[in-house]
Amino acid sequence: MSNAHETWSAAWEAMEQGDVRLAYDLFLRSANEGNADAQVAIGYAIEHGDFHWLDPADADLWYQRAAEQNNMCALYNIGLNKIQRGELVDAFAVMKRAYMAGEQDALVHLLELFRYSGLPAGDDVFFKAKLRTALRRRDVSDALVTRGRALLSATDSGLQAP
Known part of the structure; x- marks a missing residue:
């Protein structure tokens, strides 16, 4: 299992436990390692208000990064x-x-x-x-x-x- 995938899994665990700041940090690390699922997760969380401190327009940017991988x-x-x-x-x-x-x-x-x-x-x-x-x-x-x-x-x- 890749490090990006393990980080992505840990991010979901943090989300389930309600620690959205930790989840964001972990998703971001995984996304920056090229994990398209983490990129989608960031876009989705921005769009649905979980990462409310980020600009809503950034959701499309994260989706676009993942779309470049045909996600x-x-x-x-x-x-x-x-x-x-x-x-x-x-x-x-x-x-x-x-x-x-x-x-x-x-x-x-x-x-x-x-x-x-x-x-x-x-x-x-x-x-x-x-x-x-x-x-x-x-x-x-x-x-x-x-x-x-x-x-x-x-x-x-x-x-x-x-």
């Missing part, structure tokens, strides 16, 4: 942030990378982007088929299963976006 969680979080900011073309590109890196939940967002953003629907048949498979295999997180099924139902019935 699916980093790519997914960057995609979600781009959707929230209305950067839909960029969000689509990043969500597609997240899916290709293994993030099944990205399929729901990709189809939503096709359906509601006016993006050309070139790959929507491919992503619909992949989402059907992911739902059948239970590869999509519980929080997105209902949205995914509703999206497929609406697109299969030919309903138009509101």
Whole structure:
């Protein structure tokens, strides 16, 4: 096991014990050693207020460092942030990378982007088929299963976006 991974594990233990300052120091050490999971953890903790003393804009910087290593969680979080900011073309590109890196939940967002953003629907048949498979295999997180099924139902019935 690498030193960066051991430090990352110790950081999670500190988080679970409520010692966020120690957790930050350990995550930072691991992240600076190139651990993409630690980089994502810092971004996530900044974004969700655990590391409240840091600039919220730094979350994207940490996600970007991990995304450079093709980390699916980093790519997914960057995609979600781009959707929230209305950067839909960029969000689509990043969500597609997240899916290709293994993030099944990205399929729901990709189809939503096709359906509601006016993006050309070139790959929507491919992503619909992949989402059907992911739902059948239970590869999509519980929080997105209902949205995914509703999206497929609406697109299969030919309903138009509101």
